[in-house]
Amino acid sequence: MRKSIAIDMDGVIADTEPHLIEWYKNETGISLTPQLINELGEDAAFADKTALHKVLHTQSFFRTVPVMDKAVENVTLLMEGYEIFIVSAAMEFPLSLYEKREWLQEHFPFISWKNIIFCGDKSIIDTDYMIDDYCKNLDFCKGKALMFNAYHNAHINHHIRINHWDEVPKLLKTLTYSTENIL
Numbered sequence: 001m002r003k004s005i006a007i008d009m010d011g012v013i014a015d016t017e018p019h020l021i022e023w024y025k026n027e028t029g030i031s032l033t034p035q036l037i038n039e040l041g042e043d044a045a046f047a048d049k050t051a052l053h054k055v056l057h058t059q060s061f062f063r064t065v066p067v068m069d070k071a072v073e074n075v076t077l078l079m080e081g082y083e084i085f086i087v088s089a090a091m092e093f094p095l096s097l098y099e100k101r102e103w104l105q106e107h108f109p110f111i112s113w114k115n116i117i118f119c120g121d122k123s124i125i126d127t128d129y130m131i132d133d134y135c136k137n138l139d140f141c142k143g144k145a146l147m148f149n150a151y152h153n154a155h156i157n158h159h160i161r162i163n164h165w166d167e168v169p170k171l172l173k174t175l176t177y178s179t180e181n182i183l
Contacts, residue, residue, distance in 0.1 A: 002083050003176065004127040004143075006117075009088040009100060011133035012148045013071040013108070014062075020046075023061060027051045034151060042152040056093055063099035067107050070165040076110065077169055085127060086111055089137070091120035129172065131162065144175060 010016045021032045028051045037045035046052040055061060078084055086104060090096045097118055104111060117125070122132070123140040130141040131148055138145035138159050146168075147159035160175075162168055 002081065003129065004083040004085065005078060005172070006085045006087040006122070006125045006127040006130040007075065008132040008137065008148070009086060010065070011150045012131055013068050013075065013086070014065040014103065015068045016065055017151055019065045020055065023055045023058070024052065027055050038151040038154050045151070057095060059095055060099065062093070062096040063103055065103065068165060072107060074165040074168050075108065078172070079110070082172070084111065085115045085117055087117045087119065087122060087125055089120060089122055090118040131168070135159070146171070
């Protein structure tokens with residue numbers, strides 16, 4: 001039986017960070033950089049919560065997020081040996097449901113609708129691996145938690161960190177090999 005991987009969207013296959021910085025600047029006039037938000041953290045970096053809320057609830061925000069570098073190629077490669085599920089806590093931003101589905105059809109058309117899960121709480125997900133950028137999802141992962149690097153998790157070290165999609169296939173191969181040797 002093939003092992004399964006739950007893959008988050010925002011911050012993992014969708015490059016949300018620079019997109020959010022740009023939209024936040026357009027809304028507030030405040031210029032941020034990835035380095036600055038990395039140092040400040042999420043709450044301090046996006047201090048104008050009203051503007052941040054407005055951006056995240058604006059039509060087309062989620063539809064126009066760029067694809068994370070090498071995500072398409074590596075997800076395609078992973079599909080050869082793993083059952084892949086795209087999992088997004090999309091219920092927090094109801095406008096995002098349709099936009100995320102359209103985004104996936106454009107950028108990941110090879111992912112079946114049967115393998116797309118939009119939910120509110122990812123603790124219900126039961127896969128062998130979960131790739132996500134938020135500890136609130138990874139801390140309750142039933143399988144092996146893999147943390148995709150993001151500005152809001154830069155100082156967290158209790159999960160295996162992934163810095164780029166090119167690392168993922170080799171990491172999974174290593175984890176699978178070490179698990180099989182234990183059994």
